[in-house]
Amino acid sequence: MSTPDLILHAGAIHTMLAEEAPATSLAIEGDTIVAVGDRDSIDALRGASTEVTDLGSAVLTPGMVDGHIHPVMGIAMTAGVDLSNVCDLDGFMAALQAAPVVDGWIRGWGLDPNTFGTRPVTNEPIHRAVGTDIPVAIVMFDAHALLASDAALAAAGVTGPRGFAGNSEIVCDDNGRPTGHLLEMEAMTIVQAIMPPDAPGARRRRLRELFESMAAVGITSGNAMDFEDDSAELMASLDSDDELAIRVRFAPFCFPGFGRDMLEHIVEQQKLGGRRWQVDGVKFMIDGTIDGGTAWLEEADTHGESTAPFWPEPAEYRAAVSFLASHGVPTVTHAIGDAGIRYALATLESAGPSRSGAHHRIEHIETLPDDLVGEFARIGVVASMQPTHCTHYTRADQSDNWSQRLGPQRAGRAWRTRDIRDTGATLALGSDWPIAPFDPRAIMADARLRRRAGHHDESPIVPEQALTARMALEGYTSHAAAAEGVLGRAGVLAPGARADIAAFAVDPLVAPPDEVADTPVVATVMGGSFTHRLEM
Incomplete structure (x- = not known):
């Protein structure tokens, strides 16, 4: 065995092998582990250029x-206000009122449908919070639905139901008017495609x-x-x-x-x-x-x-x-x-x-x-x-x-x-x-x-x-x-x-x-x- 580049000492090591032997140290050459054992046996492998790091009582496991x-999808989705801690409509509206308007839009993500209680998920609370003139797009917590304001729907040309290749839907009320609730990616993309892109x-x-x-x-x-x-x-x-x-x-x-x-x-x-x-x-x-x-x-x-x-x-x-x-x-x-x-x-x-x-x-x-x-x-x-x-x-x-x-x-x-x-x-x-x-x-x-x-x-x-x-x-x-x-x-x-x-x-x-x-x-x-x- 050649000289390792790095030796790690720790309080214990969980190798996650089917049969584990007690170990507290390991040696690495390049990107590969070359030895696992006790401190003395691993220290015996060190050379003049070996870096030795003692992690004290830490416990080593394979990387998570x-x-x-x-x-990549997530960095776009999380560019707006984080709504994942919102638990009721009052909190939702307060968060929207405090949210910044960026490039003319309010964006948010992580909204739990439990926020609406027994009420249907619609854009009505958005309009109560910030009016009807600002385009707003909120990605629901599961990323399989988008809640869009009327201004956002109008900018995207959404005026009623549409057919899709997959099981997507523009949810509409009994009069055929969109409620702002867009289900699944094909429907969501209609609005997302017109939103200002990130640099x-x-x-x-x-x-x-x-x-x-x-x-x-x-x-x-x-x-x-x-x-x-x-x-x-x-x-x-x-x-x-x-x-x-x-x-x-x-x-x-x-x-x-x-x-x-x-x-x-x-x-x-x-x-x-x-x-x-x-x-x-x-x-x-x-x-x-x-x-x-x-x-x-x-x-x-x-x-x-x-x-x-x-x-x-x-x-x-x-x-x-x-x-x-x-x-x-x-x-x-x-x-x-x-x-x-x-x-x-x-x-x-x-x-x-x-x-x-x-x-x-x-x-x-x-x-x-x-x-x-x-x-x-x-x-x-x-x-x-x-x-x-x-x-x-x-x-x-x-x-x-x-x-x-x-x-x-x-x-x-x-x-x-x-x-x-x-x-x-x-x-x-x-x-x-x-x-x-x-x-x-x-x-x-x-x-x-x-x-x-x-x-x-x-x-x-x-x-x-x-x-x-x-x-x-x-x-x-x-x-x-x-x-x-x-x-x-x-x-x-x-x-x-x-x-x-x-x-x-x-x-x-x-x-x-x-x-x-x-x-x-x-x-x-x-x-x-x-x-x-x-x-x-």
Whole structure:
């Protein structure tokens, strides 16, 4: 063995191997771990040029891998006022009144439909707050709906209902007048397309800062579920200037109406990438959201909605999945409702495994019937889930919009993380940023608590679905790597693995989850280089 470039000493190391031996130190050469052991054995490898860093009592784990993020789409979405803490209409209107008007527009994001209580989601509170002359565009918390003022609708030429290739909708009242509520991307894009664009330099800066913020909480890699607009240019620029603080793996969208030329374009996109980013997958949506009434349920929700797939002809989704899988493209399918999950599972079973090594995935999986729980393990499909969607947007007493739409039985089978894990399936965890915060410490804590970390007064939501501490950590490390088909090269701390490392001030497998959520990340290493270092 040649001389290592970096040696790390710590209080303990969780290698996340199936059989772990006690270790407190590791050695790195280039971007690869070359040895793991005790302090004396690793110190014996040091040479004159070896950097030695003692992290004290910190506990090392593999770097955190977020299973689901929207970085490029997210920097545009979060350019306005943050409404994620608004909980009633008075608070919503006050936030709008205080919001800046930028380039003639008021923009906002993160608005929870529970803000409206039992009232329909319309633009009426916007007009009460700021009048009817200012164009206003508010992205709802799930990013599957937009609330636009009449001025914004008029600027976009929206005067009534329209037809779309997918299951999108311009919601109108009984007189055919738009209410301002635009459901799903095709409808939302009509308004978003006329909004003043962000300057390219500002977008690059915000994306760099986003990745740096992720590195500061232990993230070393993320699965980006889109590859739109200027994604390639932004990533190539950051990568060439050595300003990418995390690795990013992209999956471009595939929408209804995409013909053979677009499918072949997605195959060609798989060749794109750089040192720390790559295109490796494709993102489908078989349905929308329960909160917006656009999920695909086997029985209608209590509003009589969520009865149709996002693809009006689901067989076209199945054909597109089959084509791309046969060309070695790992597929990702957003499926939230029980009918959508069932159809996606059947589609992936018929398509067979991807030849790329990465596994097909289903994202979100919000309400899951008993007979489908074991299908993920049987078929070999990854379950990719976001625990904070449950803990942030639903309530144990089922008084929230999501639960009210589903009713007690279907709400009682919410986010069945533990049931899926217990079948032996691969379970990757993530945030879906900017839909929810990206801090893995809080997400892992919520996965164990089934309530928001730090909110001791809250009752757990379907508490039998709580993960153990190790299961939660595996969801961000070894299971995340297995989902990508790179377990061994990533997701563990062992010789030959990438030197992607998170150092926690407390042991995430021993400390209480509320404490884990608040513990400092002492350092983050990606590819053998520090991307974050806490000033002590």
